[in-house]
Amino acid sequence: ALQVYGSIQDQSTRVTVSICNSLLGCLVKNGRSDSTFKLYDEMIRGGLSPDLFTYSTLLSGCMKLKHGYAKAMELINELNSRGLQMDSVIYGTLLAICASHNYCEEAEAYFKKLKDEGHSPNLFHYSSLLNAYSVNSYYEKAELLMKDLRSSGLTPNKVILITLLKVYSKGGLFEKAKELLTELEASGFAQDEMAYCILIDALAKGGKIWEATMVFNEMKGKGVKSDGYAFSIMISALHRGGYREEAKKLAKEFEDQNATYDLVMLNTSLRAYCNTYDTESVMRMLKKMDELNISPDDITFNTLIRYFCKAKVYHLAYKTIVDMHTKGHQLNE
Structure with a gap:
């Protein structure tokens, strides 16, 4: 062009x-x-x-x-x-910009101005303001906005409900989040892993790792396909909680069921294997990285270097450092 x-x-x-x-x-x-x-x-x-x-x-x-x-x-x-003169499209884009840069009060002001000028907010306007509320978990404002949305004659779609789920989950309102997840399931809006991942991640970060595990297992039991995001969240959570064997087991489960990886999932699995000193699995992950033509990043290199040093395989640690510098990456302190 x-x-x-x-x-x-x-x-x-x-x-x-x-x-x-x-x-x-x-x-x-x-x-x-x-x-x-x-x-x-x-x-x-x-x-x-x-x-x-x-x-x-x-x-x-x-x-x-x-x-x-x-x-x-x-x-x-x-x-x-x-x-x-700004039209409803311009206002919608401004609301999305405010949400993505955490300007919540400004988003509210633009939403009010939109209505004051005679424009009727659509689902995109509502979802953008709701997203702004989700950043700081303003659940009370989010619930008032949902009432306003419904009173305007609009019906919440998948984006709206998942954003509200994010508000509840980030705010630690896990019971409300679970109720909303049930509503998403009933509406057919939970056929992919995204909604589950939002709740699982919030539960894990809130120290409720076994509740997160229950939601994760429910997701698998319902046949929801995971592209690796839910597995990555759970493996990382188990690792942070000191459940390293469980993290490794989950990494192996994903490996057995999936032929493809992205860099995030590969790094997550690699860390799980390194922390349990499973050299065979570590080498298998490196081979998979080559086969899938995935380029390592700082996390990959630093994970491997720590592992090789702890395993006292110093020549491989040195070789990895050289390779790391050659590819423009830096060693963590």
């Missing part, structure tokens, strides 16, 4: 708003936010007159920027200075 745009010679065509919007949207969708804003600045200097769709696209690019909220405010000020 950039090559095609670069080949356009006519300046008036280069700053046609539909062409610019398409290219900026392509860059945002591919995660190239920095390039998006640099190109936008060039387009402005070239004579582009942005429209609401331009700003909506650029705001979407703020979502994952480190200082995304500040950049979003610059764009909103620019939008206002050009005499444009």
